[in-house]
Amino acid sequence: MNLIAYGIVFKAPQARCLWYIIGIHREASVNHNIKTPLGLKDVNKLRSGDTVLLSGIIYTGRDALHKFLFEAKASARLPVDLKGSVVYHCGPIVVKEGDGWRVAAAGPTTSYRTSPYISDIVRRYGVKAFIGKGGLSAEASESLSKYGAVYLSAAGGCAQVLAESIVKVLDVYYYKEFGPPEAVWKLEVKDFPLLVTIDTHGKDMHREVSSLSASKVAKAIKSRE
Template sequence: MLKLKTPFSQEDILKLNVGDVILVNGTIFTARDKAHKYLLENYAEQIKGGIIYHCGPLVKTINDNMNKRDNNNYIIISAGPTTSSRMNQFTPAIIEKYGIKAIIGKGGMDSKVLDSIKGRGVYLSAIGGLGALYAKLMKVKCVEKLEFGMPEAIWELEVKDFPVIVTMDAKENSIYDSVQQASKKRFLKLIGAKFQGI
């Protein structure tokens, strides 16, 4: 398996193809709906050229009164991906504004996102529901906007050998599109065939 370190370079991105499994090492930033809106209305220098992880982690806070920037105050308990399609509407603008190199999530993203990563970015799929396993590979570096709530805050995470699948590459390929097209043919055939039971 290919190991990649953040920040990803242009060469890293272009050599990736759908179906590749890679191990991500370095820094990633969680962001869900609220964080995406915030990132578009404000500027966050630290995510420039970085990786966004669609995730609302379950985090243990050691001491509520401690400095929020103290990374020893937080332990990741469970941190799998959330559904990426909710972020479709914000993503092309986020990629444009911050030069995001990779998005990690689940369920895939739409054709506008596929267009906007062309030649410069990838979408990587983590497996939904693997929160316990992934938490072992992650440490909190920092948290911003905790007032949005635990799932919606922007958690800066240090990850070690985080395994993800390239499902949308920089060459306009998407596994989700292929699966959807193939399933559409079968779906149309199935709804044409009548249920014989009753």
């Protein structure tokens, strides 16, 4: 069964995904199959507008984790090494099954709230990619280019479909401290469908769309004068 939401076509199994964002279609975009952990070479080849099928290990992280990482005096306090990692801005719905867990839904949360912490986290911990929706502040976006990381957009409103790309819950950290939604879930994913919207070369699709929208609104207002 195919699911079309927010202009994104998902096919089961999710062997590929096609993206159209607010009328902008990148004819020259490239499809990438990448696997974690990521290095600078991996992220540098990704360009805004490219599609990605991500496999490997990712970590969920919302407001609580970003604040914790920002305030932590040493990365040695962490139970995992975030160098080369991918952090997913997501508070998944996770169901206990026997001795393990199953992710029932895993849609992205708005990333903008994490903007004040992004630069420091990338610089100190070596995170190479963030997944979310809505993009980041201009300052946070520029820091990705400066330190060599990317922002990957996941489709909002498709939480159950995205969960189909999660193979297994490998572990969970800070469950008691942060609570289930804010906890850090270590997930194994396969062919997780994403769109590169902020790259290491200074391109930010979110700002492009915002600028284009503002221009169209201005023209519409002027035409009514």
